[in-house]
Amino acid sequence: MAKQIFWEDVNVNDEVTPLPKIATTTMLVKWAGASGDFNPLHYDAAFAALQGVGSPIVHGALKRQWLVQLMTDWMGEQGTLKKFSCSYRAMDWPRKMATTATPEDGETWHCKGKVTKKYDEGGQHYVDCDIWIENGKGEVTTPGTATVILPGRG
Amino acid sequence: MLPDEVTKFIGKSIGTVVCEVEKGAIKKFADAVDDPNPFYWDEKFAEKSRHGSIIAPPGFFGWPVKLPRGMTFQRPTDISDPPEVTENMRVALANDGYSRVVDGGIEYEFFQPVRAGDILTAKSIIKDIVGREGKTGKMAFVIIETAYHNQNKELAATSRATAIYR
Numbered sequence: 001m002a003k004q005i006f007w008e009d010v011n012v013n014d015e016v017t018p019l020p021k022i023a024t025t026t027m028l029v030k031w032a033g034a035s036g037d038f039n040p041l042h043y044d045a046a047f048a049a050l051q052g053v054g055s056p057i058v059h060g061a062l063k064r065q066w067l068v069q070l071m072t073d074w075m076g077e078q079g080t081l082k083k084f085s086c087s088y089r090a091m092d093w094p095r096k097m098a099t100t101a102t103p104e105d106g107e108t109w110h111c112k113g114k115v116t117k118k119y120d121e122g123g124q125h126y127v128d129c130d131i132w133i134e135n136g137k138g139e140v141t142t143p144g145t146a147t148v149i150l151p152g153r154g
Numbered sequence: 155m156l157p158d159e160v161t162k163f164i165g166k167s168i169g170t171v172v173c174e175v176e177k178g179a180i181k182k183f184a185d186a187v188d189d190p191n192p193f194y195w196d197e198k199f200a201e202k203s204r205h206g207s208i209i210a211p212p213g214f215f216g217w218p219v220k221l222p223r224g225m226t227f228q229r230p231t232d233i234s235d236p237p238e239v240t241e242n243m244r245v246a247l248a249n250d251g252y253s254r255v256v257d258g259g260i261e262y263e264f265f266q267p268v269r270a271g272d273i274l275t276a277k278s279i280i281k282d283i284v285g286r287e288g289k290t291g292k293m294a295f296v297i298i299e300t301a302y303h304n305q306n307k308e309l310a311a312t313s314r315a316t317a318i319y320r
């Protein structure tokens with residue numbers, strides 16, 4: 001994990017360390033099993049085409065967990081994720097696999113965030129952030145917010 | 155305007171689901187996200203940390219103890235007890251022309267870490283059902299609120315999930 005970030009070192013408008021992610025058909029299969037969401041919209045080509053989305057789409061909740069990781073990575077071992085929200089505004093399609101282990105070339109998604117507020121409450125140091133995922137074209141598909149509690153240096 | 159047959163479900167309880175949080179399930183979940191955070195993977199690291207044990211990624215609440223076979227959605231909020239409440243709500247929505255549903259998003263608030271070995275009780279209600287007009291036609295937003303309490307009766311987390319019916 002990255003070096004611990006401290007509340008005193010954070011400023012409004014600071015960038016949260018970006019987190020790149022690649023959705024693949026294999027990742028979607030793993031996510032279906034691990035989350036219990038077996039909607040064929042996410043793995044069955046014929047079903048997805050019938051539903052009008054072209055081909056299987058990335059589960060919204062998988063994107064949610066990428067954004068959770070964006071914040072848990074940034075807040076470090078001593079940080080606490082207090083609040084989190086996100087909306088699935090646009091669809092994303094996974095890369096197919098080129099080999100059993102390697103995806104085809106294709107888009108990379110970028111999870112990003114920006115500090116909007118820092119404040120003390122109940123004796124703890126809070127930081128609010130806007131967070132979002134950009135697809136390969138730089139379009140925001142999954143906007144959200146997060147609040148973390150960070151340790152102080154003192 | 156949504157008909158009474160749909161809005162009568164507002165405020166109804168979907169019931170309570172008891173879930174167990176297991177280390178193996180935490181690892182599978184973290185692997186599916188491709189998240190190497192040692193809190194989910196490294197027992198020695200986790201035990202020495204302030205949490206004292208492996209913790210779940212925020213957003214993972216374990217698996218129902220009474221896991222139904224053959225269900226396609228197994229999040230606690232999708233299993234209602236009795237099952238009729240969610241089923242009947244879906245039928246009422248379908249009868250009014252809303253037959254497809256997508257996950258619209260979620261809000262969480264976290265109060266306690268969720269640890270491997272925890273038993274979480276998830277209690278959900280249909281908080282609201284709101285009709286909206288969108289570019290592709292009419293939609294119904296169903297808001298489900300869930301409270302997760304652990305075996306020490308502490309509130310671990312709350313969630314507010316939006317399902318968009320169209």
